[in-house]
Amino acid sequence: MKIRSEQFKGNVRKQLADEALQSNLSRFGGGFADRRRDALVKVDDFEALRDRGASIRAEVLENLDYWLLKFEAEAQRRGTQVHWAETGAEANQILLNIARNAGVQRVVKSKSMVSEESGLNEVLTEAGMTVTETDLGEYILQLANEPPSHIIAPAIHKSRDEVSALFEKHHGTPRTDDIPSLCEEARGQLRPHFLAADMGVSGGNFLIAETGSVTIVTNEGNGRMVTTLPRVHVAMTGIEKVLPTLEDLSAILRLLPRSATGQDITNYVSILTGVRDEGAMDGPQENHVILVDNGRSRLLGGDLHDALRCIRCGACMNHCPVYQNIGGHAYGWVYPGPIGAILTPAFLGLEKALDLPQASTLCAACEVVCPVRIPLPDLMRVLREKELTQGLRPWHERLSIRLWRWLALHPGWYAFAARWGTRLLRGMAGSDRLLHTLPGLDGWTQGRDMPAPQGETFRDQWRKKQAAERKIIPIRLDSSPSEKKAGLKK
């Protein structure tokens, strides 16, 4: 996928000014977050489940190499071919070779975020194959030629009118504002693609090490079609997606759909192991898994290690006030919202996504909902700190932080600056006691006023309070340390 994370501020301005988008986003509030809440009401002890989820994912990462090798051995035993790719480009090349060797013409895809990382569709199209996205959201975006704006609801930024206009243009069907009719139309359009495809490409929500299986979680059934009907199936997924056992999968599946869409379970959970049985009438004859690194292994053991626990539920973005206002495209790469603010700089390099870790109020709503307890705000702070120490912030920001540091280390000067600073601000405010502009901070004051400080500084108040208390309970300040001790004993 094209990287536009460097232009975050420009993206945001564009997204905020886009009235249609803003109206689509305003619908967002009541959706997934409310459904999650309603689902959790029925759950006995969700916190215990989150503990379990976090510890399963943390333990996997501790032995990631072992579990990957175990997965590889078991998958191969069942006839699945396992490939390893260091980068997205390498993954595309591997997939292209598989397709060429098998004489593939038509490819159907179910949702795979890793294939968005690698920009797979373009590569296959350039090689002369037809690629059809079959997840309804992804299909809409393929028609619109847009990237996804959410990891589980890729076309969440589109209204029914926009979808209907796209369908009119591409299918030649009359316009409708009836959502079920639109879904029906997509079903009719996509069915022939499933039946005609030579190759199905899917993601993999989880890899099961002890059985060598790929697990796919879907609602529409397209994931089942893509992995059942074509003669070749390739799953493309990140190396961190392993779970040791089917029991671990059972536990994680209690967390994922509830956190994502508020469902107790998704419609389909498919555990795919190996190739078509001898004599069987369905299933792929060739089955491949491409394990993609693309920046993940670098995070292990480092201060962003915990981000690899992510199970891609989307809860952090569903609950993020920043995401809800700017939409997923502003983040400029595959993963938006709080987890994107961490993964984008982590995978692509901090210099490619300088504004992303700053795009948060650190309100911690994401951390509260994350099913595997990733400390998202802490990780954003880590990245902010890195930006500063690596000199990646603008000079005036670095200078002000220096200044702040110096003041904080010199209490006398700090008190002085605070006392005169508040007076200055008070003087600058109008009769309404509000500051409408602040020199150098107009970005902040554009959208809000700052109330001028009232009364005395905290330090002045504190000193007075102490002095007042001293009058009530006199402490002899002239006593020597030993006398003081004695006095306390009394």
Place this chain on the structure above:
Amino acid sequence: MSARDRILERVRAGLKRPTPVSVARPERSLAPMARPVSHLLNDFIARAESLQSTVAQVADLNAVPAAVAEYLQAQGLPRKSVIWPSLKALDWFSSGLTAEARPPVSEDRLGITETFCGIAETGTLLLHSGVDHFSTTSLLPETHIAILRVDRLVERMEQAFALMQSELDQLPRATNFISGPSRTADIEQTIVIGAHGPRRVHIILVG
């Protein structure tokens, strides 16, 4: 060095140790259920229905064709079906049904399957692939009728896996957990039943 070696090398470097020779299978206590089951059958039915499956119950397998006919009548659906070969022995004809034991084509409108087991925690069906268990029967037709023996109900997913392990030689190519008719919420987060898979899932409990 291959990509595989380089990736594994970075993993080892990050974790600051060589790859362990063996790691014990995690012996975790059973994970808590999200929604405990107090009554296998009742909870299964209630939760399956909450996922828009419909449920009927009959006393024994021979009563299944009549129950199917009744359902099709009520839904106004044609009395023609593709079935799993294991269901061939049932007397479909007397209930006015044609039942063909073959994998479905896209035009087939009704698929009838057996069910490996049912999971009460979520009202879920477990079906697996096999030579006689076409995965497409529960996928391509717009209506899926699943026959499930009441004594094949378990509380939770872990038990379903244990059952597979004790009864099957190995994990089948496809293990599908099915929880109601297919659906999408990709347009304006509005839930619409009947995406690419079946629009109706009807469960006939036997026993």
